[in-house]
Amino acid sequence: MECIAYGKYSACSNCSSTDSLRDKAEKIKKEIDIMFGLRELTKVWEPCNIYDSAIIGHGGSIGMFTEIGPNVTIGDRVRIGKGCFIPEGITIGDDCFIGPHVCFSNDMYPPGVREDWQRTYILNGASIGANVSIRPGVTIGRNSLVGMGAVVTCDIPDNEVWAGVPAIMIRNNYKLKEGVEND
Ligand SMILES: CC(C)(COP(=O)(O)OP(=O)(O)OC[C@H]1O[C@@H](n2cnc3c(N)ncnc32)[C@H](O)[C@@H]1OP(=O)(O)O)[C@@H](O)C(=O)NCCC(=O)NCCS
Secondary structure, three states: OOEOOOEOOOOOOOOOOOOHHHHHHHHHHHHHHHHOOOOOOOEEOOOOEEOOOOEEOOOOEEOOOOEEOOOOEEOOOOEEOOOOEEOOOEEEOOOOEEOOOOEOOOOOOOOOOHHHOOOEEEOOOOEEOOOOEEOOOOEEOOOOEEOOOOEEOOOEOOOOEEEOOOOEEEEOOOOOOOOOOOO
């Protein structure tokens, strides 16, 4: 069974137990591929603060001064700019682009209790522009694009461009990037 929000990287509590064996197998396969040079590692420009429990795919890059919190899941070929804050509860799919100084959040009414923190999903192929702030608990659709400086306060559908404060849709049927599937 796949997580409907994120497919193979099942970071959500509903499916972490059902998918755990397959996830482990996939992780081992990736490690073996990396050992034999079949996959490129994600490049991290130091200094960064990346928690041990974060899962990061291959072939991407992470800019300086970025913080990636506990249990964050990041897919393959994800490029993350300088100075981003990606706390616990965030899941980023494959082939995403996170611009510089993007700020995610998980606590709607801080300081709140951990049980109330919300999960945010950035689906495959989505791009987030520079300096965007993202409200806890939203899902940003596949191959969507968020313009620089936006404040995202609600879910964004697939293949749309959103911008502004609060962000609104400025273009639909945004063209799918080459190599990104939208099934
Ligand atoms: C959102 C974006 C893709 C729009 O580009 P575009 O499709 O060429 O849009 P246009 O420049 O034609 O603007 C369309 C309208 O949206 C507005 N707009 C564009 N970008 C905006 C933004 N980031 N915030 C608020 N409004 C924006 C324009 O003012 C214009 O409004 P108008 O019709 O009232 O004049 C682009 O502006 C953007 O932010 N790209 C991301 C850049 C970035 O952060 N890169 C990170 C790597 S360094």
